Amino acid sequence: MTAGEVQRAEEELLARARNGDREAFGDLVGRYQDTVYTLALRLVGPDLAADVAQEALLRAWRALPRFRGEAAFATWLHRITVNTAWTLRRRARRHTAEPLEGDREDGGLLPERAGELAELRAGLTRALGCLTPGQRAVVVLRDVYGWSNSEAARELGITETTAKVRLHRARRRLRVLLEGVR
Amino acid sequence: MRRLRCFLADLAPGEGPPALAAHRESCLRCQAAGARERALGRALGALRDEVVAAPPGLQMRVLARLGRQDAFDPRRALIARAAARYAAAAGLAGATLAALLAGVLRRHSRALG
Numbered sequence: 001m002t003a004g005e006v007q008r009a010e011e012e013l014l015a016r017a018r019n020g021d022r023e024a025f026g027d028l029v030g031r032y033q034d035t036v037y038t039l040a041l042r043l044v045g046p047d048l049a050a051d052v053a054q055e056a057l058l059r060a061w062r063a064l065p066r067f068r069g070e071a072a073f074a075t076w077l078h079r080i081t082v083n084t085a086w087t088l089r090r091r092a093r094r095h096t097a098e099p100l101e102g103d104r105e106d107g108g109l110l111p112e113r114a115g116e117l118a119e120l121r122a123g124l125t126r127a128l129g130c131l132t133p134g135q136r137a138v139v140v141l142r143d144v145y146g147w148s149n150s151e152a153a154r155e156l157g158i159t160e161t162t163a164k165v166r167l168h169r170a171r172r173r174l175r176v177l178l179e180g181v182r
Numbered sequence: 183m184r185r186l187r188c189f190l191a192d193l194a195p196g197e198g199p200p201a202l203a204a205h206r207e208s209c210l211r212c213q214a215a216g217a218r219e220r221a222l223g224r225a226l227g228a229l230r231d232e233v234v235a236a237p238p239g240l241q242m243r244v245l246a247r248l249g250r251q252d253a254f255d256p257r258r259a260l261i262a263r264a265a266a267r268y269a270a271a272a273g274l275a276g277a278t279l280a281a282l283l284a285g286v287l288r289r290h291s292r293a294l295g
Contacts, residue, residue, distance in 0.1 A: 022248055029241045037236035042229075050237050057244045062254040080256045121232070124225055143226035157264045172192070174226075175218055 014073060018064050025064070029057055032074065036081050042140045043085040045129055048092055056084040082141065082155045089133055120178075127177035135170035138163050143171075188212055 001009075010031070016024035033053065040052035060080050067076055128136055134156075141152040142163075153163040187205045191212045206212045255261075 018251075020251055022245065025248070026241065026245050029244050033236040033240050033244075034233045037240065038232070038234045041234055050240065053236060054240060054244055054247075057240075058247055058249075059254065059256045061244075061248050062251055063256050065251050065253040066255065083256050120225055121229065124229065139226065143223055144229045146227070146230070157261075171219065171222060174222055178222070179218075 010073065014064075014067070014069075017061075018067065025061055028073075032077055033057065035074065036077060039078055039081050039140075039145070040085055042128065042144065043082065043137050044089050044133070048085070048088055052081065052085045052088050055088060056081040059084055078145070079155055082137070086137070086156060123178055124174070127174050130177055131170050131173060134158075135166045135173065138166040139170040139174070142167055184209070188215075191215075 010028075013024045013027050017028055036056055037049060037053040040056065041049040043049075044052055056077070060077055063080065067073070071079075128140070131139065137156055138152055141147040141155070142149065147155075149160050149163045149167070153160045156163070158166075187202065188209060188211055191202050191206050191209070192215060206216065
């Protein structure tokens with residue numbers, strides 16, 4: 001299947017899901033559940049990630065008639081995930097700073113990599129888990145997913161200045177944590 | 183003075199007045215900090231390619247809980263929270279302004295009377 005055919009198939013699934021076709025939405029969930037879960041895991045850690053992913057996908061289903069295709073479906077889904085993560089985190093009020101690595105029993109990273117790079121990434125993932133939830137959200141959206149400051153601020157319901165301050169503090173803390181590991 | 187410039191350069195990476203930019207170009211410590219910052223950015227960016235498998239059964243759980251589609255805006259709670267925050271800030275600012283004005287008017291009336 002070429003990239004164009006994949007795109008067309010997805011558009012068809014989206015059109016059907018927008019009209020209430022649950023089977024088509026199930027296919028979309030199958031395609032995107034891993035990326036949604038990964039984002040949730042990075043935003044809120046392993047305790048809440050599965051709940052966030054599930055709730056985000058349910059919200060996406062409810063909101064699908066609003067989806068007009070101005071952004072890519074994945075981008076739209078990511079925004080919903082960020083919003084859901086923020087809402088559930090506030091609700092749960094779990095300000096734990098546990099490492100994110102505890103959630104790996106169900107599949108691990110794809111693709112698997114070995115050696116120094118994997119060690120650095122494991123350290124980075126652990127360090128991300130040590131940030132405050134607000135700092136972690138900004139640094140994940142900005143530096144991992146490449147969002148702009150204004151996009152991250154809008155989706156997190158904070159000002160752009162707050163986003164910049166959190167990003168700066170998060171990067172500084174990450175540097176300190178990673179240098180401590182080496 | 184040099185430490186202060188390093189501190190300021192660290193506070194505003196890639197930004198700031200020309201004096202800070204010139205300091206960054208000449209300071210080995212700041213250059214090393216910049217290199218570490220870029221390396222961190224690259225490492226974080228590389229995380230984007232990694233995907234963690236969702237827990238087994240997530241798809242089934244989602245499909246089992248699908249309700250009706252009502253074009254619900256997922257950002258509604260966030261927008262409501264932000265609106266409440268702005269309204270509270272505006273209320274506080276209004277009350278402060280009113281108190282200040284009342285004080286000024288009272289002082290004026292005392293001076294006149």
